[in-house]
Amino acid sequence: MRLFDRFRTKYKWNPRAEQAIYDTFIDLIKDRFRDNMKTLRELSKQMAKEAHRELPDEGYDIGILREFPPKGIPLEKWHRMCAHWNTEKWQKKSIAGRANRKNDLCRHTGGSIRFDQHRINLDKEEGKTVGYKKVLLQTHATKRCKKMLQDGVISENDFASLEFVTDRAKRSYVAYSQQLKDLYGDVDCDDLDLWKSLHPKCKGRKMFGIGSSDPDFLVTGKKSSTICGSNDDARHSQELQKVQAELEREREARQNIEARFELFQQELEKERADQDEWRKNMEELVKNIGKK
Template sequence: MYFLFSNQGTATRVILSNLISLWSGPWESWRHVPNEHKTRLFERFQMHFQWEDKWNARIHRCWEKCIAGKFPNLLRNVRNDAKATAKEKGKNVGEDMTDLIDFKPAWIRSEIWKQMLDHWNTPKWKAKSLRNKEIRGRATGGKHTLGSQSYASMKRKAAKILGRELSVHEAWKQSRCRKGSRPLDKDLSCSSSLLLDVDSEGNTQEENIVWVDDRAEETWVS
């Protein structure tokens, strides 16, 4: 995927969009998706891209690795969005996941949503979720804000537009600050490569940056 498509972002967005539009089971992870559904998902992906037959096996492996990697964040976002919506509606959300029964995403059928909530309510799942949360909490640097774009891809794109390599500090802030507050957002949105190394508003942007989380800022300071 990442080496066969010129636009990695488009390919990964198509994969996620297809997964959501064809979601039809209480799937916990990619390995729980029935083979016939996996085949249907890849066929849908093929409708968006063309390649020579010799690349079929290689592309399928990359596609499967990518779509499998989408599951953890997708399901975590589904739960977080449901909790946020419930709280906005005045619902007191506790540890019981069935509190979210009325706040499913539009693309998941009601009977499937109930099965997913039942699974997330089991002691085994909650214990695993807690372990994963602790592991993420121990990670240094905080999460990045590049979306489907890789760190290396961001650096290559920036170097092409700016006409120079990003410094370590620039790359860190560009990948760990929220969109709109990142110091180089203005320059990187410009198609011209004839840009000054220092923006006239650079100091203002520096003062107004918003870190994606506390770990990102703490790592920067340290």
Template sequence: MYYQWEDKNHAQIHRCWEKCIAGKFPTLLRNVRNEAKAKAKEQGKNVGDDMTDVIDFKPTWIRSEIWKQMLDHWNTPKWKAKSLRNKDIRSRATGGKHTLGSQSYVTLKRKAKRKLGRELTVREAWKQAHCRKGSRPLDKDLSCSSSLLLDVDSAGDAQEENLV
């Protein structure tokens, strides 16, 4: 029923798993904290800055003594300052997300070809997908002439600062 790898591969597989989970673990713990706070609020508890308010709302998969240690750690001034700083950084992050919504690259290229009468360049498609809405080259006027789009690259760095 289950796949078992050879013992000689165990260390490499374990390192890979550790590397993968390292990026997901902070988000997992943030979700655990938020769920515990939400459950406490549903029960009428006033959940403030003190994480001990959620001690009774631990997930079933975390042992009680571990949950208490986690709450104690989350209540330290050092952790709270770091959490607040990272929350602020996440809220200010502007890049790294695609701005096409549910529209695929194929749909973008097909629409642009129909409106412009030519294929989009890779650079134009990338800019359209990664620039902020309203400052993307094709947002200005999809029915514009292709010479206007060619000028986007030479128009200065106004577009570049909106890129990832």
């Protein structure tokens, strides 16, 4: 891949990490590519609206967008892109994606980090296994709410002041907190069965607040709720520590690559801007010569 070849001229790394870095680079390219394509469609949609064309509030009329290529996109390439977006397969994916983004199950503030990785990070920061309520706040509270919690303005039990990205998230958090207290008093503990009982409709599907993570580990901090002998417990604990350490290394490595990729992308954008400026100057120079 030529773009990766160019990237590797900017940075150096251990040859043994080559494949991992390449895989991360490709993942980032895929993520940015989707975002960039959406930006192009939105720019085209805005151009069409300014031309007083009728468009749906949600989604795209690709047949109309085809007539409005964004600045810098050759018409022939734009038509090929629109032909791809106009297929039944792509349209179905687009509709499904919009539906998922409206679904409470998919709305959270955890970013691209898996929920179980958030638990690992919080456990590491606190130096102990944190309660599931803290994980819920980290993944479903608003940015403003997290700031108030961090500054000590409010506490985890100030239910009226806590802010979440969805009403469902707040209802679940409050119900779980109150029922935990009713069952166990002020004892600091968690109960996966209780959380499951609050979301009976999630049976057989991804559970709310859990996603694709291991429910036992995410809620209780333990790899499995199955009762094991002491030897099994020790072995599982060691295995979990190894997995946590590996996930942490992968997270740090990915953050490092993302930072480098961001700089690399900024350099590419600057080069394109310089090339556009040079092209404009040359066109202006040719015009002036023609006038003489």
